[in-house]
Amino acid sequence: MSLLELTNIETCYGPIMAIRGISMQIEAQGITVLLGANGAGKTTVLKTICGAMDPQKGRVRFDGKEIQKWDPDGVARLGIGHVPEGREIFPFLSVNENLIMGAYSRTDRHVEEDLDMVYDFFPVLKEKHGHQAGYLSGGQQQMLAIGRGMMMRPVLMLLDEPSLGLSPRLVSEITQIIKRLVDEQEMTILLVEQNAGMALDIGNFGYVLELGHIVMEGTCERLRESTDIQEFYLGLKDEGVRGGRRWKRRKTWR
């Protein structure tokens, strides 16, 4: 059985249906990638999973439990960590306090060890542990957001566009971190990305979302081979005989 299973999810913002019936399965210990253009509904899928939004219809099953109507704190306690888009760290708290906030729901005694583990993952954060988080650079803030997520010791981590606004070097650094989370911490990751090249490189399985529907699914190798993915997500397009082709092919999602 898959760790997380969505069946026929429909989620609306008022009268606007953002997700129009999505089913997907996320296997334990791997990276599942969710690709899609702006407004395709990627973030809404994550919000539906973590309980920030309730679906109009459909089921979310995590580890055998149906959680679609749960509140976010309950979902988080169950082991689903959400690293939101745009980092959303607490700017007026120090780095250390931010990380401690991540462990807010925990009652066990291993929080200190985990703090060391996060500092081990992100030496920069250790250096700046007393600084106010709002003064960190973009890349450091992203690391902090991921570190805060790790402090919860989630089974499943939802990562919403971790590469947003980062330089290529930082993107590859974050990529390495994500891989280590899976390899060393045995975490399962659901990764939402606009940077399809990076996501498909590290992912195992991927879904492509368009206008609230899944239009394609497959292993990341297979997705990378697809001409549609290459043209519309990886920016590799056949320039045509004339060079500088502007028109778009019709997508077939094969």
Add this chain to the structure above:
Amino acid sequence: MAEHHIDLSQSPPVVTIDHCRTVTELFLNRVQQYPDKVALREKDFGLWNEYSWSQYGDYARLTGLGLIALGLKRGDVCSVASEVCKEWLFADQGIVSVGGVTNGVYPTDAPNQVKYLITDSGTRFYFAEDEEQLDKVLQVRQHTPTLEKIIIFDMEGLRRLDDSMCMSFDALLELGRNFAREHPEVWEQEIHAADPEDLMVLTYTSGTTGPPKGAMISHRNMMYMMVTLQRIYNVSEKDEQLAFLPLAHVAGRVFYISLVLESCSVINLVEDAETMIQDLQEISPTLHFAVPRVWEKQYSTVAIMLKEGTALGRFAYDCAIAIGENVALFRLQGKSVPLVQRLLFFLAEHMVLKNIRRMLGINNCRILSTAAAPVAPELIKWFWSLGKPMYEVYGQTECTGIVTSNRPDALRIGSVGKSTEDAEVELSAENEIKIRSPGVITGYWNKPEKTADTIQHDWLYTGDVGRLDEDGFVYIIDRINDIIITSGGKNITPSEIENQLKFSPFISDAVIVGDKRPYLTCLVMIDQENVTKFAQDNDVPFTSYTSLCHTTEIQDLVWQEIEKVNQKFARVETIKKFSLIDQLLDPEDEELTPTMKLKRKVVNEKYADMVNKMYQPDRTAT
């Protein structure tokens, strides 16, 4: 009302409309007689812009003279590759008026098809709609020696295009303008230089064997078709149509160009294939011709909406359509409707049926008409029950359009009607339908042996098997090559079964297989929209189109639909197994025609594995 005259005693027959013997003369006549009347409308940035006959004439003149300036000689072929747009009409009329021949290319044709069409027809001038169509020609132009110039309608994204072979449509018009200044007399000279027997249009038809063949349509063929259409549809200058079928298809051409010319009616050009329903609602045409697929889609839209609707809504619909059916029955038999029924229908119409018709955009239609593919009689009856008369007609490219038609005074649903005036329809010894009329083409372009196969002693052999009843109504059974003979020796006409299948809102198209096989099977293409909705409503988890096709619930759903159809047929005609085509097909795929029909032959070849699997013995679990 135009004056028609047809003289069959002469050879070749003579056809005149308002004393004009060629399409070019008739066009000039319309431009001079009705300069200010609206001829066409095209939507641009949300507004319907109108073009009068004199504007139509001006654009055609400048295009034609521009082509002469480029060196066009009478009889030269020009190809047009574009979606429906005003430039298509202007270019076509310009080409034809100066003695050129128009060959329509489907905008969905792949580059290698474009290459074939250019080389086979010997195209010198190629009109491309936009960047996308242009790129296809550029890809193949090193293999098309006859091609001299490419004229582009829409230059968006091509500002920096620097290629001596390419020019914009505006530049062509400018050439024409300069030419007209120096040679003002040439335009009318060319128009009057046309002979009724001159070739006017090449229309490529996909044969079941070999590459497409160019049917050669002459001015006389086209003039005759105008008269025929006018006789069937009785079109006045107040009539409005919406052009949405490809103009490269003979149906699109005769309805949207020829009939409009004959009757001086108005043609409204669809904004985009996807906005068809909206455009239809806005324009609300008075005459609407469409292919069965469009009518089937309209029916299934209503069927699905009802499923979503309230119980009261469904009840109202059921009552209204029952009353409509009852009234239609009287009308179909040509009887007057009794007062009670008429009162009930008045209520049903105003409370329910009118709303449905408005939603479908057919409320103002005098006449609906269908052809180009087989259609289920039930579907035609449904439109009659809605209160709109629908007439099925029949014909093919090789007779320039229509040869038999149902008409208000001669109507039998299930038949394709009686032969039109001045046309003869007979059956050969093998029950193949053959036609003789002034609309029958002279032959296929550069293919004398194919011509000799198809046209023998003035008779056109249609390749359709049919029957004639005692009153002369024609019933089409199937394509002669499509008839299935099972290994048990039973003759089966697949299209009859397929039509019933397509009537289901969940089935978009189907192909029956079973030639030289022990039983029938079928390949089904599902209606994505409706099946997705079904899956969502019934909690069937799926991800992509492919996975949707593989769910057991959808397989069961389609099987139920097939079972419903099976009940209507004899045992040997029932479908034993089926497979779903699990890829979402696009008109650019070779499996589909530009009108989104499955191509039997291609499908049979491409899905041979799938078909063979259906004939393997079931492996039961041990």
